[in-house]
Structures are given as C-alpha cells and as structure tokens.
Amino acid sequence: MNDSGGWVLKCAKCDQVFPLNVKNPDDASSVKSGATILDSWDNEIGNRAEILAAHGAIEGSEQVKRLMLQEHGEAEVFYDLHSKPLYRCGACKKGLEVLAYAALEAHLAVVNHSFAGYLNWYLAHSGGATEGICVQLDLRCACSAEHRARFYREFSEDVSQAASEFWLVDVAGDRPTLDIDGIYSRDDCITILEKLLLRWRALHSAVLLAAPFIGFNYPGARKKVPELWNWVLKYTDPGKTSLITRKATFKLLKDASKDTEQDVEFLKSWGLLNPTVAALDEKKAFFKTDFHAKFYCGMSADRVEILVGSFNIHEGTYVENIHLLTYSFDDFKERYLLGMKMFFDVEALKKRRNVLEIMVNDGKIMECKEVCYSGSLTKE
Template sequence: MNDQGWIVIECDVCKQKCDAKKIKNPRSKIESTFIYVSMLNPDESIVKSGGRKIEAYDAEIYEESELLEDHPTAIKVNEHVVTPTKMPQHCENTDCRDLPNMSCSCGANIAEIAQSKIFEESESISKAAVSLKDMYYQSTQNYKHICVKVSCVCACGRPFEAYFARSIKTDSDLNWDINSFHLISTSFPISADYINGVKSKDECMSTLKKFLARWNIIADKIILISPFIGNIHQTDEQLAQEWLNVVNNVDAQKTTLYTKKATINNIRKTYQSQGFDEKLLISYGLEDDLIKNLGKSKSFHAKIYAGIIGDKVEFLSGSFNLVSGKNKETINYQKLPLSTFKDSYLTPLGIDITEQSNFALFIKKEKDDYYLYEEKCKDIYM
C-alpha cells in the first residue's frame, strides 16, 4: 500500500513514427521515446492514454540507477512536459543561495551553515513531519508547499533564521525527505542596495533567475511582463534558446507571461523552425502551459517581474527585457502590498488578479521540539 517507485512509459505517437521509418529503412537506428515517472503504487498503476506502461520499479527493491541501466535513454518527468524534447528544469542549475539576504556582514557563507544545521536537525524535524499528511488532508486550506525554519548561528556569532521549502505537487511530496528541501530565504532582509543599478542584460537575467527559483517554490503566482523575448537581430535558433531560458526557469502552472502579439508570433516561429507543428502539439496536449497563458496586452513598454506571496509582492523592474547580452540596463528591486502593486503596476496595463491569503505547512522549533503549524505565507517570508 502506497509503495514508492517509478513506471516507464513508451510514447504511442513516437512508436508509430519509429515503426513507420523502420518499415521504410530497416537499418534505421531510430528509437522510440521513453519517459519515467515517480509515483505511488507503480505495480498497480496504468497509463490511461498516450502511451503504454513498459515496466514498473518498486523503490524498496530497485534503485533509480538500475532503472536507468535498463532504459538509458529514458527521460524523467516530474510533473509536465514543456515541449516534446525538453523537460522543465525549474532552476535546477540556479538556486537562491546568492540572493542578497544570504550573506552576513562578516562575509561568512551562511548557506553552508544553514545547510549543515538542517541536516543536524533532520531527525528531530522528521518527528513533526509525521503529521504532514494528516494536516494536509484534514484542513480546508489548499497548501502549495512545506516550509521548515531552523535557527542558526553565523561564524561571527550572529544568530539568524534559515527557511527551507519544497513545493507540494503529489502525495509523495508529503513524505519527509531532507534532500528535497531548498534554502529559499533567511532572516537577513533582501537588500535592494546589492540589486539596484545599471547592470548588463546577463547580470539582470541572472538576478531574475535567482528570484524565480525562490518564487517557483513559495509564490502563489508569478507575473512576467516584458514586451520582448530575445531581439530581432537574433537567429531563430538564438530566439528559441531565449524562450527556453524563460520556460526552463519558471513553474508554468503558476506563471503568466504578458508580452506583445509580435513576440507571441516570434515564439510560434521558433517552434516551427525547430520542426514542431503548433496544432499537432495542441492536439496532443503538449503545448506549453506558459504559451496557453500568454497575455495579448495592448502596446506597452513596461518590464516587471513579480512573485506574489499571499497579499505581498516582491518584484524586479527596470529597462531589461527577457533577453541575454552584454548591453547595460537598469534593474530595481521593491516589495509592496499586493493592493498597491495592483493599483500602481497592473491596473494601468489592464491586468487584474485576485488577492488571496494562502497558507503553508510550516515546521518550526518551540523550546526543544519541532512542531507542525499552518501559517500564512506572507507571515513567514515577507
């Protein structure tokens, strides 16, 4: 009951194409596409449509590495497919550890100190985590993530709090696994002094990616407002890469991108240049979640990138579009109540979103033991 494991799936469409090509050319080495998915009860699970279950692996018997030995070309899918050939990375190569609130005035690496502390406290935290499923299913709140607060002391003797979190996507995310939690914040405030100024496009995008890594986990909604993705001087291949730089760094389910209609058309062209038929993608449900949510706003030149956390917003703005490069741009960091952000930044663009107070499953220490609470997200992070 509720065994952890994986299933390997062969895509029906890919198999049909492979079989057809092998009929024409028996020597063809083309292979069908396989994916594998982490899930509960793999032996009893089935694929309803779109593919067939090839094999099941019980995690108590097999390691993930053994699955990959059997199926070396299999692609792991955690949640959804962004395009038929590219899986969402969700900032796998970028994390929050270089945000401005991750450093002490003494210069110590507090990320390493915090990481060491949560591993030290893992056994105690796991006792509180036993109740995660009970609270999740018994509460009327729609929890999107789990947060753990640990108390740390810097090498210089200065105390600080570190916040680790993970998103809740499936039931298995409610199981305590210290390695699945990411350091997303500390009690040191985010200082605009380290962000604001004139920076290269590459530096602006690097800063945005660090915030996206944080927002992917703890924000209720992510808003990206940019007239352009890439620029007209880039090749189709370069434009496609700029688009992937956006897609690979956001959780598409909570992100809405507002851009110009011409930019939407350019994105579609990049799909076509890469050999993808948009209508075919839509018919199989493989089109980008982000593309479905593109806003066709009127002419605008604003660049705003925001993470909405409860009824508060932290955001970057300036002159930089979603494009890499060496040219200089302005970048600014701010934090505002959602109502003020809406009135000042969204309403003038014709964008409307609903205010909400979302909750997290929150584990923190009281006296000598860790306990599980429900807490408003804005009260934890903002």
C-alpha cells in the first residue's frame, strides 16, 4: 500500500518516547523488539502533530538524532542557509542561496500542482518510482545578473509542504557560481562539505570520501567522534557512498561509542548498523594505513567533482586549505585512484537514473517529464 505515516515508540531500555517515520505503520510494518508502539499517525489524515503532542514525543530529541548510526534511522536533512554560501553571483559575488529558496517558495504551489498531475499518471500506470525530483527555475540577482537554480529531493508520493524539503544542488549563470577555493576554519570546511555532499548525492552516481582521520583521539574530544560519524552518515546515501579511512580511525569510533546507544558492536549484533559503517566492519574491508591524502568527491562515468586540501573531518577554528576541481572520470582515475591503489567499476557509474524534471519559467510550468540520465545529472 505504501501508506506514509509513523509511530510513537517507547524505548524498552530507557522509557524514552520518540517518533519514527514508517511506511505502512498500521499494516505491513511491525517492531520485533526494543520498543513498544504507543500510537501511530497517518500523513494523509494529517494528524502527526496531534498524535506526537498527545504522547509528549519530542521531534528533535537527541534520541532521534542519535539513530543515524543505525540502518533505519531516517533523519530529515535540510540545506543550511545560515552558513557560508556555496553559490555566489559571478558578477557581484553576493550569495544566491537565500534568493534561490525564496524563489522556490514563491513557485511551490505551481510545482506541487504539476507534480500532482504527474502523480496521478504514475499511480494509474503502476510505473516504477523515479530516483528523485528536480526543479529548475530562473533567478535574478540584485545586480540584475541572470541565473538558473536547480533543486532536488528524493522521490516521495507526498507533495512538498515547504521549499526547505528540497536541496539546492546547482546554480548556473554566465559566469561560475561555485565559490569555494581558499583558507577556512575547520567548522567552515564542515559546512561547505555538507552542501557538496547534498549536491553529489543528487547529481552523481557515487560518492567517495577519503579521510585518514575523523575526530580526535585525546581526552575530551573522543566523545565527539560518534557525532562526526553521524554527520557523515546523515548527509550521504549508503547505497552510493564509499568511505576510505585508517583502521585506527574506525577503531576510535568503536571505542568512543562503546557502552552507549551508538555502540557499533551492539548495533551490529542486532543487524541495525548503518551499511556504510557495516562495510568497514567486514573482514575484507578496505583500509589504508599509509596515506595522508584528504579528498571527497562525487563521481559519475562522465564527470567527477572533487574537494581536495588539508582538511580531515574535524571541527574547530584551526584553518585549512580546500579547492574544488573537476575532471573526467578517466583523468580522475589516473590522478587519484591509481595513486591510492583503488579501483572503481566504471560500468556501475553508467547506471541509468530516472529523474522527474520540473521546469519553471516566468511562474509557469514549461515541462514536467521523466528524464533518463547515464552518469551525472549534469548531462542528458
């Protein structure tokens, strides 16, 4: 049936009451152990807020946020408009992100109307769901420069309630808009990489993260290690993400999470470990002990975007240098993968991806159709 809704759960261990989004909450889904179902809501009825309030379930509780090490932890991912802009006008250098989201919010009604029409066709024909939904619309900067913004959200049969449900994944113009290269604090590097992870998750077939260190191994800092791993897991899709690190870095995570609700061994024993982390806990897991290179990239058969520099996945005010580069996959393989003694099946990067494209121009829908891409979503 694929009804959309959720449960109010009570933890069997600590009695914490918390919500969890679930498909078919009253029919095909159930809890095997670890929690009791107190109630359920139905998104079509729209009684979520009422049900949560009745049980005192805190939407943003730390218990919910900490589920990200688990395979089924589905936290909402939002684009941060308060951090350093990733996209700037090539003419006046002003940030374009707030302007882009304001434009999407203004056109959300026509976008939803177009999507609803497509959804009627989709449900009637029992077709396979597209991977995601792209919305493209025009922007005019305060300096009068013209741009075109591209937003993305993963496919859902629900219409969007707010522009924030979409991720801004590109802004194009007569001049380059991606403005990244430079020296930044580690905290700024985190926010820049966060937005790039959303861009790559939408536009590319695979994401590769190579970081020798994630967090610090000294007293007072170890407790933050699981939080940094959770951040990586939250902004990446385990179905298309590979993480390369040192074995000692993974051991630090296991040690830092021991005897907590994020305990890697405990989650593994229950089959709840996030696939990205689970892959590192296999006997044949690929670790490198002899590297200090730091790079993060979105990869497709035709194109690779890579963030390189001195930045490990660390927080703080220390400064690092980062640069965003673009290569063909073959060039990237020669420059990076061979040096790391890593190999990627390029055929997997050619997998065809169906996306619903909605084009908005002058406040009207110009096009709403499924588009099939082979490789990145930057080329048809």
